[in-house]
Amino acid sequence: MHYSEELNFIFRFPTKVVFGPGTAKEVGMEVEELKKTRALIVTDQGLVQTDLVRMVQKALGKKCAGVFSDVVPDTGLHIVNAGTEYGRKLEADVLVSVGGGSVIDTAKGMAICLAKGGKLEDHAGFNLLSGPITPHVVIPTTAGTGSEVTYAAIIKDHEQKRKLLFADNYLFPNVAILDPYMTIGLPRLMTAATGMDALSHCVEAIHSRQSEPVADALALHGIRMIREYLPRAVENGGDIIARGQMLIAACIAGAAFSNAQVGMVHALAHSIGAKFGVPHGIANSILLPHCILYNLDACLDRYSQIAQAMGKDVRGMEPLKAAEQAASTIWEFTKAIGMPQTLREVNVEEPGLEQCANDALMDGSIVYNPKLVFDPEEILKVYKNAF
Numbered sequence: 001m002h003y004s005e006e007l008n009f010i011f012r013f014p015t016k017v018v019f020g021p022g023t024a025k026e027v028g029m030e031v032e033e034l035k036k037t038r039a040l041i042v043t044d045q046g047l048v049q050t051d052l053v054r055m056v057q058k059a060l061g062k063k064c065a066g067v068f069s070d071v072v073p074d075t076g077l078h079i080v081n082a083g084t085e086y087g088r089k090l091e092a093d094v095l096v097s098v099g100g101g102s103v104i105d106t107a108k109g110m111a112i113c114l115a116k117g118g119k120l121e122d123h124a125g126f127n128l129l130s131g132p133i134t135p136h137v138v139i140p141t142t143a144g145t146g147s148e149v150t151y152a153a154i155i156k157d158h159e160q161k162r163k164l165l166f167a168d169n170y171l172f173p174n175v176a177i178l179d180p181y182m183t184i185g186l187p188r189l190m191t192a193a194t195g196m197d198a199l200s201h202c203v204e205a206i207h208s209r210q211s212e213p214v215a216d217a218l219a220l221h222g223i224r225m226i227r228e229y230l231p232r233a234v235e236n237g238g239d240i241i242a243r244g245q246m247l248i249a250a251c252i253a254g255a256a257f258s259n260a261q262v263g264m265v266h267a268l269a270h271s272i273g274a275k276f277g278v279p280h281g282i283a284n285s286i287l288l289p290h291c292i293l294y295n296l297d298a299c300l301d302r303y304s305q306i307a308q309a310m311g312k313d314v315r316g317m318e319p320l321k322a323a324e325q326a327a328s329t330i331w332e333f334t335k336a337i338g339m340p341q342t343l344r345e346v347n348v349e350e351p352g353l354e355q356c357a358n359d360a361l362m363d364g365s366i367v368y369n370p371k372l373v374f375d376p377e378e379i380l381k382v383y384k385n386a387f
Protein backbone atom coordinates (compact mmCIF):
# COMPACT_ATOMS: atom_id res chain seq x y z
CA MET A 1 0.00 0.00 0.00
CA HIS A 2 1.40 3.44 -0.90
CA TYR A 3 1.19 6.49 1.39
CA SER A 4 2.09 10.08 0.67
CA GLU A 5 5.00 11.69 2.51
CA GLU A 6 2.45 14.06 4.05
CA LEU A 7 0.69 11.16 5.83
CA ASN A 8 -0.42 12.13 9.31
CA PHE A 9 -3.27 10.69 11.33
CA ILE A 10 -4.84 10.08 14.71
CA PHE A 11 -6.25 6.63 15.45
CA ARG A 12 -8.84 6.27 18.22
CA PHE A 13 -10.26 3.01 19.55
CA PRO A 14 -11.35 3.66 23.15
CA THR A 15 -14.11 1.02 23.37
CA LYS A 16 -13.45 -2.08 25.50
CA VAL A 17 -14.26 -5.18 23.42
CA VAL A 18 -15.40 -8.40 25.10
CA PHE A 19 -15.72 -11.39 22.77
CA GLY A 20 -16.98 -14.93 23.20
CA PRO A 21 -20.04 -17.20 23.09
CA GLY A 22 -22.12 -16.51 26.20
CA THR A 23 -20.37 -13.23 27.13
CA ALA A 24 -23.66 -11.26 27.02
CA LYS A 25 -24.32 -12.80 30.42
CA GLU A 26 -21.38 -10.78 31.75
CA VAL A 27 -23.18 -7.48 31.15
CA GLY A 28 -23.80 -7.04 34.90
CA MET A 29 -20.07 -7.13 35.57
CA GLU A 30 -19.44 -4.51 32.90
CA VAL A 31 -22.07 -2.20 34.42
CA GLU A 32 -20.48 -2.76 37.81
CA GLU A 33 -17.04 -1.90 36.45
CA LEU A 34 -18.52 1.36 35.18
CA LYS A 35 -19.74 1.93 38.77
CA LYS A 36 -23.35 2.31 37.63
CA THR A 37 -26.50 0.90 39.20
CA ARG A 38 -29.52 1.86 37.05
CA ALA A 39 -29.27 0.39 33.56
CA LEU A 40 -31.86 1.14 30.89
CA ILE A 41 -31.98 -1.52 28.17
CA VAL A 42 -32.61 -0.01 24.72
CA THR A 43 -33.96 -2.41 22.11
CA ASP A 44 -36.58 -2.79 19.37
CA GLN A 45 -40.12 -4.11 19.21
CA GLY A 46 -39.07 -7.44 17.68
CA LEU A 47 -36.15 -8.22 19.97
CA VAL A 48 -38.04 -7.35 23.17
CA GLN A 49 -40.20 -10.40 22.59
CA THR A 50 -37.22 -12.74 22.35
CA ASP A 51 -35.16 -14.60 24.93
CA LEU A 52 -32.18 -12.39 24.03
CA VAL A 53 -33.53 -9.33 25.82
CA ARG A 54 -34.93 -11.42 28.69
CA MET A 55 -31.49 -12.98 29.16
CA VAL A 56 -29.77 -9.55 29.30
CA GLN A 57 -32.44 -8.34 31.73
CA LYS A 58 -31.84 -11.38 33.94
CA ALA A 59 -28.07 -10.93 33.74
CA LEU A 60 -28.44 -7.31 34.93
CA GLY A 61 -30.69 -8.38 37.80
CA LYS A 62 -31.37 -5.50 40.20
CA LYS A 63 -29.25 -3.18 38.09
CA CYS A 64 -31.92 -3.19 35.37
CA ALA A 65 -34.04 -0.06 35.83
CA GLY A 66 -36.23 -0.69 32.78
CA VAL A 67 -36.52 -1.52 29.09
CA PHE A 68 -37.18 0.97 26.28
CA SER A 69 -38.26 -1.07 23.26
CA ASP A 70 -39.83 1.44 20.86
CA VAL A 71 -36.90 1.55 18.41
CA VAL A 72 -37.85 0.87 14.78
CA PRO A 73 -35.62 0.44 11.69
CA ASP A 74 -34.39 3.87 10.53
CA THR A 75 -34.74 5.35 13.98
CA GLY A 76 -35.81 8.97 14.29
CA LEU A 77 -35.43 12.07 16.44
CA HIS A 78 -38.84 11.48 18.06
CA ILE A 79 -37.81 7.97 19.16
CA VAL A 80 -34.57 9.19 20.72
CA ASN A 81 -36.45 11.97 22.52
CA ALA A 82 -39.13 9.54 23.81
CA GLY A 83 -36.41 7.14 25.04
CA THR A 84 -34.65 10.02 26.78
CA GLU A 85 -37.85 11.05 28.58
CA TYR A 86 -38.27 7.47 29.78
CA GLY A 87 -34.63 7.30 30.90
CA ARG A 88 -35.02 10.55 32.87
CA LYS A 89 -38.11 9.21 34.61
CA LEU A 90 -36.21 6.05 35.60
CA GLU A 91 -33.09 8.03 36.58
CA ALA A 92 -31.05 5.68 34.39
CA ASP A 93 -27.29 6.14 34.77
CA VAL A 94 -26.11 3.71 32.06
CA LEU A 95 -27.57 2.47 28.76
CA VAL A 96 -27.34 -1.12 27.54
CA SER A 97 -28.31 -1.32 23.89
CA VAL A 98 -29.32 -4.75 22.54
CA GLY A 99 -29.86 -4.66 18.78
CA GLY A 100 -28.57 -3.58 15.39
CA GLY A 101 -27.44 -0.18 14.10
CA SER A 102 -30.76 1.55 14.63
CA VAL A 103 -30.93 0.49 18.30
CA ILE A 104 -27.28 1.33 19.00
CA ASP A 105 -27.60 4.76 17.38
CA THR A 106 -30.80 5.48 19.31
CA ALA A 107 -28.96 4.71 22.55
CA LYS A 108 -26.09 6.99 21.48
CA GLY A 109 -28.59 9.82 20.94
CA MET A 110 -30.21 9.10 24.32
CA ALA A 111 -26.79 9.04 26.02
CA ILE A 112 -26.19 12.59 24.74
CA CYS A 113 -29.58 13.93 25.87
CA LEU A 114 -29.57 12.19 29.27
CA ALA A 115 -26.24 13.80 30.13
CA LYS A 116 -26.58 17.15 28.40
CA GLY A 117 -30.33 17.84 28.63
CA GLY A 118 -32.73 19.00 25.95
CA LYS A 119 -33.73 17.18 22.78
CA LEU A 120 -31.44 15.49 20.29
CA GLU A 121 -31.97 18.21 17.66
CA ASP A 122 -30.31 20.64 20.12
CA HIS A 123 -27.06 18.68 19.84
CA ALA A 124 -26.59 18.17 16.08
CA GLY A 125 -23.10 18.80 14.83
CA PHE A 126 -19.55 17.59 14.86
CA ASN A 127 -17.45 17.35 18.05
CA LEU A 128 -19.56 19.94 19.88
CA LEU A 129 -20.10 18.01 23.12
CA SER A 130 -18.34 19.59 26.08
CA GLY A 131 -17.63 16.40 28.05
CA PRO A 132 -18.50 12.74 28.66
CA ILE A 133 -22.07 11.52 28.16
CA THR A 134 -24.07 8.75 29.85
CA PRO A 135 -22.05 5.49 29.67
CA HIS A 136 -23.13 2.97 27.06
CA VAL A 137 -22.64 -0.80 26.84
CA VAL A 138 -23.49 -2.31 23.44
CA ILE A 139 -24.55 -5.89 22.74
CA PRO A 140 -24.95 -6.12 18.94
CA THR A 141 -27.46 -8.56 17.46
CA THR A 142 -26.24 -8.03 13.90
CA ALA A 143 -22.71 -8.19 12.47
CA GLY A 144 -22.39 -5.18 10.19
CA THR A 145 -22.95 -1.68 11.44
CA GLY A 146 -19.79 -1.43 13.53
CA SER A 147 -21.63 1.25 15.53
CA GLU A 148 -20.60 -0.56 18.73
CA VAL A 149 -17.10 0.92 18.28
CA THR A 150 -17.70 4.14 16.31
CA TYR A 151 -18.03 7.79 17.30
CA ALA A 152 -21.06 8.46 15.10
CA ALA A 153 -24.81 7.93 15.03
CA ILE A 154 -27.24 8.25 12.12
CA ILE A 155 -30.69 9.42 13.16
CA LYS A 156 -33.46 10.16 10.69
CA ASP A 157 -35.40 13.39 10.65
CA HIS A 158 -38.64 11.80 9.45
CA GLU A 159 -40.32 15.16 8.81
CA GLN A 160 -37.56 16.32 6.45
CA LYS A 161 -36.88 12.79 5.11
CA ARG A 162 -33.18 13.31 5.84
CA LYS A 163 -30.61 11.29 7.73
CA LEU A 164 -28.73 13.35 10.32
CA LEU A 165 -25.19 12.55 11.36
CA PHE A 166 -24.07 12.98 14.96
CA ALA A 167 -20.32 12.59 15.34
CA ASP A 168 -18.33 13.19 18.48
CA ASN A 169 -15.41 11.62 20.30
CA TYR A 170 -17.61 11.29 23.38
CA LEU A 171 -20.00 9.05 21.41
CA PHE A 172 -17.71 6.01 21.42
CA PRO A 173 -19.49 3.35 23.51
CA ASN A 174 -17.66 2.30 26.68
CA VAL A 175 -18.02 -1.45 26.12
CA ALA A 176 -18.94 -3.69 23.17
CA ILE A 177 -19.90 -7.25 24.11
CA LEU A 178 -19.61 -9.46 21.02
CA ASP A 179 -21.51 -12.65 21.77
CA PRO A 180 -22.16 -14.86 18.72
CA TYR A 181 -25.24 -16.38 20.38
CA MET A 182 -26.86 -12.93 20.05
CA THR A 183 -26.75 -13.11 16.22
CA ILE A 184 -27.74 -16.72 15.48
CA GLY A 185 -31.44 -15.89 15.01
CA LEU A 186 -30.76 -13.25 12.35
CA PRO A 187 -32.57 -14.20 9.10
CA ARG A 188 -30.61 -15.02 5.96
CA LEU A 189 -31.14 -11.75 4.01
CA MET A 190 -30.45 -9.61 7.08
CA THR A 191 -27.27 -11.61 7.74
CA ALA A 192 -26.11 -11.07 4.16
CA ALA A 193 -27.11 -7.37 4.07
CA THR A 194 -25.49 -6.42 7.39
CA GLY A 195 -22.36 -8.37 6.40
CA MET A 196 -22.22 -6.38 3.15
CA ASP A 197 -22.44 -3.17 5.19
CA ALA A 198 -19.30 -4.33 7.02
CA LEU A 199 -17.59 -5.15 3.70
CA SER A 200 -18.49 -1.66 2.45
CA HIS A 201 -16.92 -0.17 5.58
CA CYS A 202 -13.69 -2.04 4.83
CA VAL A 203 -13.55 -0.98 1.16
CA GLU A 204 -14.49 2.62 1.95
CA ALA A 205 -11.89 2.90 4.74
CA ILE A 206 -9.23 1.65 2.31
CA HIS A 207 -10.18 3.96 -0.58
CA SER A 208 -10.87 6.97 1.66
CA ARG A 209 -8.92 10.21 1.20
CA GLN A 210 -8.17 9.82 4.92
CA SER A 211 -6.90 6.23 4.73
CA GLU A 212 -3.91 5.31 6.90
CA PRO A 213 -1.95 2.16 7.78
CA VAL A 214 -3.74 1.16 11.01
CA ALA A 215 -7.20 1.38 9.44
CA ASP A 216 -5.89 -0.31 6.27
CA ALA A 217 -4.60 -3.27 8.28
CA LEU A 218 -7.92 -3.72 10.06
CA ALA A 219 -9.98 -3.25 6.89
CA LEU A 220 -7.91 -5.65 4.75
CA HIS A 221 -8.19 -8.35 7.39
CA GLY A 222 -11.89 -7.55 7.75
CA ILE A 223 -12.35 -8.26 4.04
CA ARG A 224 -10.58 -11.64 4.35
CA MET A 225 -12.77 -12.60 7.31
CA ILE A 226 -16.00 -11.54 5.61
CA ARG A 227 -15.06 -13.40 2.42
CA GLU A 228 -14.51 -16.56 4.42
CA TYR A 229 -17.25 -16.40 7.04
CA LEU A 230 -20.18 -14.41 5.63
CA PRO A 231 -21.19 -17.16 3.14
CA ARG A 232 -21.03 -19.68 6.01
CA ALA A 233 -23.21 -17.52 8.29
CA VAL A 234 -25.72 -16.98 5.46
CA GLU A 235 -25.79 -20.70 4.62
CA ASN A 236 -26.14 -21.87 8.21
CA GLY A 237 -27.29 -19.27 10.73
CA GLY A 238 -26.38 -21.60 13.61
CA ASP A 239 -22.68 -21.76 12.62
CA ILE A 240 -21.33 -20.26 15.82
CA ILE A 241 -17.76 -19.93 14.52
CA ALA A 242 -18.91 -18.02 11.43
CA ARG A 243 -21.24 -15.84 13.52
CA GLY A 244 -18.39 -15.01 15.92
CA GLN A 245 -15.88 -14.23 13.18
CA MET A 246 -18.45 -11.98 11.46
CA LEU A 247 -19.00 -10.05 14.71
CA ILE A 248 -15.25 -9.48 14.97
CA ALA A 249 -15.00 -8.54 11.27
CA ALA A 250 -17.81 -6.00 11.63
CA CYS A 251 -16.17 -4.61 14.76
CA ILE A 252 -12.73 -4.12 13.20
CA ALA A 253 -14.37 -2.69 10.07
CA GLY A 254 -16.12 -0.23 12.40
CA ALA A 255 -12.81 0.71 14.01
CA ALA A 256 -11.29 1.21 10.54
CA PHE A 257 -13.99 3.47 9.13
CA SER A 258 -14.55 5.37 12.36
CA ASN A 259 -11.01 6.64 11.84
CA ALA A 260 -10.54 6.62 8.07
CA GLN A 261 -14.19 7.53 7.24
CA VAL A 262 -16.42 6.28 4.43
CA GLY A 263 -17.01 7.75 0.98
CA MET A 264 -19.50 7.83 -1.85
CA VAL A 265 -20.95 4.35 -1.31
CA HIS A 266 -22.34 5.52 2.01
CA ALA A 267 -23.29 8.99 0.74
CA LEU A 268 -25.31 7.42 -2.08
CA ALA A 269 -26.77 4.71 0.16
CA HIS A 270 -27.87 7.22 2.82
CA SER A 271 -29.95 9.26 0.38
CA ILE A 272 -31.49 6.15 -1.25
CA GLY A 273 -32.29 4.86 2.23
CA ALA A 274 -33.85 8.15 3.33
CA LYS A 275 -36.00 8.57 0.21
CA PHE A 276 -37.01 5.00 -0.61
CA GLY A 277 -36.45 3.18 2.67
CA VAL A 278 -33.90 0.76 1.17
CA PRO A 279 -32.16 -0.98 4.11
CA HIS A 280 -28.63 0.36 4.57
CA GLY A 281 -26.75 -2.90 3.91
CA ILE A 282 -28.76 -3.65 0.77
CA ALA A 283 -28.21 -0.16 -0.65
CA ASN A 284 -24.47 -0.40 0.06
CA SER A 285 -24.22 -3.86 -1.46
CA ILE A 286 -25.83 -2.78 -4.73
CA LEU A 287 -23.85 0.47 -5.01
CA LEU A 288 -20.42 -0.78 -3.87
CA PRO A 289 -19.09 -2.31 -7.14
CA HIS A 290 -20.45 0.62 -9.18
CA CYS A 291 -18.67 3.11 -6.92
CA ILE A 292 -15.43 1.11 -7.19
CA LEU A 293 -15.66 1.38 -10.97
CA TYR A 294 -16.36 5.13 -10.70
CA ASN A 295 -13.24 5.62 -8.54
CA LEU A 296 -11.13 3.02 -10.36
CA ASP A 297 -8.28 5.06 -11.84
CA ALA A 298 -7.82 6.98 -8.57
CA CYS A 299 -7.07 3.84 -6.52
CA LEU A 300 -5.43 1.20 -8.74
CA ASP A 301 -3.07 -0.09 -6.05
CA ARG A 302 -5.72 -0.08 -3.31
CA TYR A 303 -8.36 -1.87 -5.35
CA SER A 304 -5.87 -4.50 -6.47
CA GLN A 305 -5.14 -5.22 -2.77
CA ILE A 306 -8.86 -5.43 -2.08
CA ALA A 307 -9.18 -7.93 -4.95
CA GLN A 308 -6.40 -10.01 -3.37
CA ALA A 309 -8.09 -9.88 0.03
CA MET A 310 -11.24 -11.10 -1.76
CA GLY A 311 -9.19 -14.14 -2.85
CA LYS A 312 -8.35 -13.16 -6.43
CA ASP A 313 -4.85 -13.85 -7.73
CA VAL A 314 -3.95 -10.61 -9.54
CA ARG A 315 -0.23 -11.28 -9.93
CA GLY A 316 1.02 -10.33 -13.41
CA MET A 317 -2.16 -8.45 -14.30
CA GLU A 318 -2.13 -4.93 -15.76
CA PRO A 319 -2.82 -2.45 -12.88
CA LEU A 320 -6.18 -1.40 -14.33
CA LYS A 321 -7.29 -4.98 -14.86
CA ALA A 322 -6.15 -5.95 -11.34
CA ALA A 323 -8.09 -3.04 -9.82
CA GLU A 324 -11.23 -3.98 -11.77
CA GLN A 325 -11.11 -7.37 -10.08
CA ALA A 326 -12.18 -5.66 -6.85
CA ALA A 327 -15.54 -4.80 -8.44
CA SER A 328 -15.98 -8.14 -10.22
CA THR A 329 -15.08 -10.32 -7.20
CA ILE A 330 -17.46 -8.32 -5.00
CA TRP A 331 -20.22 -8.70 -7.60
CA GLU A 332 -19.71 -12.47 -7.68
CA PHE A 333 -19.70 -12.51 -3.89
CA THR A 334 -22.98 -10.58 -3.57
CA LYS A 335 -24.63 -12.93 -6.08
CA ALA A 336 -23.39 -16.00 -4.21
CA ILE A 337 -24.91 -14.79 -0.93
CA GLY A 338 -28.22 -13.90 -2.59
CA MET A 339 -28.15 -10.10 -2.47
CA PRO A 340 -30.37 -8.01 -4.79
CA GLN A 341 -28.31 -6.70 -7.71
CA THR A 342 -30.18 -3.59 -8.87
CA LEU A 343 -31.90 -0.58 -7.30
CA ARG A 344 -34.96 -1.40 -9.43
CA GLU A 345 -35.38 -4.69 -7.52
CA VAL A 346 -35.61 -2.86 -4.18
CA ASN A 347 -38.42 -0.46 -5.19
CA VAL A 348 -36.32 2.56 -6.07
CA GLU A 349 -38.10 4.73 -8.65
CA GLU A 350 -36.01 6.27 -11.40
CA PRO A 351 -37.57 9.78 -11.31
CA GLY A 352 -36.51 10.15 -7.65
CA LEU A 353 -32.84 9.53 -8.40
CA GLU A 354 -32.16 13.14 -9.37
CA GLN A 355 -33.12 14.35 -5.91
CA CYS A 356 -31.09 11.53 -4.32
CA ALA A 357 -28.05 12.65 -6.32
CA ASN A 358 -28.44 16.21 -5.00
CA ASP A 359 -28.87 14.94 -1.43
CA ALA A 360 -25.84 12.63 -1.71
CA LEU A 361 -23.68 15.64 -2.60
CA MET A 362 -24.65 17.20 0.74
CA ASP A 363 -23.79 14.02 2.72
CA GLY A 364 -20.79 14.35 5.03
CA SER A 365 -19.19 11.16 3.65
CA ILE A 366 -18.81 12.43 0.09
CA VAL A 367 -15.78 14.59 0.97
CA TYR A 368 -13.73 11.50 1.81
CA ASN A 369 -14.37 9.83 -1.54
CA PRO A 370 -11.11 9.21 -3.40
CA LYS A 371 -12.37 11.17 -6.42
CA LEU A 372 -13.82 14.52 -5.45
CA VAL A 373 -17.38 14.84 -6.70
CA PHE A 374 -19.00 18.24 -7.24
CA ASP A 375 -21.48 17.53 -10.02
CA PRO A 376 -24.77 15.75 -9.18
CA GLU A 377 -24.84 14.47 -12.79
CA GLU A 378 -21.82 12.28 -11.97
CA ILE A 379 -23.70 10.70 -9.07
CA LEU A 380 -26.81 10.31 -11.16
CA LYS A 381 -24.78 8.28 -13.67
CA VAL A 382 -23.66 5.90 -10.91
CA TYR A 383 -27.26 5.55 -9.69
CA LYS A 384 -28.45 4.84 -13.22
CA ASN A 385 -25.75 2.18 -13.71
CA ALA A 386 -26.99 0.53 -10.52
CA PHE A 387 -30.66 0.92 -11.46
Ligand SMILES: [Fe+2]
Nearest residue numbers: 145197266280
Ligand atom coordinates in the same frame (compact mmCIF):
# COMPACT_ATOMS: atom_id res chain seq x y z
FE1 LIG B 1 -22.57 1.49 6.89
